[in-house]
Amino acid sequence: MSLAPYVRILARGQGRARSFTQDEAREAMTLMLREGADPEAVGAILMLMRMKGETAPEIAGFTDAAQASLPGWTGPAPALDWPSYAAGRTRGLPWFLLSARLVAEAGYPVLLHGWNSHQGESASVRNALPALGIAEARAPAEVGPALEGTGIAYLPLETLSPPLFALLRLRDKLGLRSCVNTVLRMLNPGGARAAVQGVFHPPYRELQADAAALLGLADLTVLKGGGGEFEHHPAKDIQTFGLRGGAPWTGTTGIQTIGHQRLSDAPDTPGALWEGTLRDPFAEAIVLSTADLALDTLGAEADAGTLWAARRRLAA
Known part of the structure; x- marks a missing residue:
C-alpha cells in the first residue's frame, strides 16, 4: 500500500x-x-x-x-523501562547509569535501550557501561539472562530494530530531529509496567505522558533532564509529568544540594564513584536524586541513600 x-x-x-x-x-x-x-x-x-x-x-x-514490529520478547519482563536517546553533545558523563544500577540492585530489573554513539567519547553511554558492570546486549535474546543476573542490561537500537534505527538516522539526511525520537522514548520493548523518560524541550513532558496513557502504561515519570536524558540536576526543583496507576500525575523533584554547578562539572570517572575510590558530593547527588525519582515511579519504598551505602562494589 x-x-x-x-x-x-x-x-x-x-x-x-x-x-x-x-x-x-x-x-x-x-x-x-x-x-x-x-x-x-x-x-x-x-x-x-x-x-x-x-x-x-x-x-x-x-x-x-x-x-x-519488534521481535518477540523472551525472558523476564523488566520492572522499569529506561530509554536513552539524547543528543547531549555538551553534557557531562551519563551519571544516570549509576542511578539505574542502584534501582536494579534494589530488586527492580531495568532495561536501558537507546542510541548514543554520536556522542563524544567522554559522554558516551556505551563507553561507561563496562566500568559499571552493565551488559550491552549483542542480540535481543541476551537481555533475559542479563536481567536475571545483574538485573540490568543495555540494548542498542540498531540491535533491537534495524528498521527503526534507519528511521532515526534520517536526521542525517533531513538535517532535523523528527517524531521518531519521541516514539523511541515510548518504545518500552520489554513491556515494563513503569518507565522513566527524559526530554530536552518542556512541551514534550505532557505529550509523552498523554501518549503513554493512550498506550496503557501504568506508571511514568517524564523529566526535563541533562541533555534530554532522565537525569536530575540536584540543585534544581524541576516539575515532572507522567502517570500513576494509569492516571495523569504531576510532581516536583525537590532540591537535594545547593550550588550553581552544571552537570558537566562533575568528575569524569563514574566507575570510581561507584567503587568508592572517588568522593564527589555533587556527582553523588545527581545519582541519588535521579534514583529516588525512578524508585518513586516504581512505587518502591527503598531510599536511594540507603541503597547507595549498601551497594555492591564491582571489584569485590
Missing part, C-alpha cells in the same frame, strides 16, 4: 490538512517500517509532522506500530 494517502492527510493545505488519528498513525508507521517504503514519502510525513507538531494520538499510534 502507498504512503501517499497519509501524506495527503497532513499536506492538503490550509483549512484541509489535519493530524492523524491514532489508527491512521499506526497504519502509516506500519508502512514506513516495511522494506521498500518510499523514502520521499517517509521524509515528507516526518517533516510535515515536525512543522505542525505531534499529537499524543499520533505518537501513540506510531509507537504501537513500532512495538508490533
Whole structure:
C-alpha cells in the first residue's frame, strides 16, 4: 500500500490538512517500517509532522506500530523501562547509569535501550557501561539472562530494530530531529509496567505522558533532564509529568544540594564513584536524586541513600 494517502492527510493545505488519528498513525508507521517504503514519502510525513507538531494520538499510534514490529520478547519482563536517546553533545558523563544500577540492585530489573554513539567519547553511554558492570546486549535474546543476573542490561537500537534505527538516522539526511525520537522514548520493548523518560524541550513532558496513557502504561515519570536524558540536576526543583496507576500525575523533584554547578562539572570517572575510590558530593547527588525519582515511579519504598551505602562494589 502507498504512503501517499497519509501524506495527503497532513499536506492538503490550509483549512484541509489535519493530524492523524491514532489508527491512521499506526497504519502509516506500519508502512514506513516495511522494506521498500518510499523514502520521499517517509521524509515528507516526518517533516510535515515536525512543522505542525505531534499529537499524543499520533505518537501513540506510531509507537504501537513500532512495538508490533519488534521481535518477540523472551525472558523476564523488566520492572522499569529506561530509554536513552539524547543528543547531549555538551553534557557531562551519563551519571544516570549509576542511578539505574542502584534501582536494579534494589530488586527492580531495568532495561536501558537507546542510541548514543554520536556522542563524544567522554559522554558516551556505551563507553561507561563496562566500568559499571552493565551488559550491552549483542542480540535481543541476551537481555533475559542479563536481567536475571545483574538485573540490568543495555540494548542498542540498531540491535533491537534495524528498521527503526534507519528511521532515526534520517536526521542525517533531513538535517532535523523528527517524531521518531519521541516514539523511541515510548518504545518500552520489554513491556515494563513503569518507565522513566527524559526530554530536552518542556512541551514534550505532557505529550509523552498523554501518549503513554493512550498506550496503557501504568506508571511514568517524564523529566526535563541533562541533555534530554532522565537525569536530575540536584540543585534544581524541576516539575515532572507522567502517570500513576494509569492516571495523569504531576510532581516536583525537590532540591537535594545547593550550588550553581552544571552537570558537566562533575568528575569524569563514574566507575570510581561507584567503587568508592572517588568522593564527589555533587556527582553523588545527581545519582541519588535521579534514583529516588525512578524508585518513586516504581512505587518502591527503598531510599536511594540507603541503597547507595549498601551497594555492591564491582571489584569485590
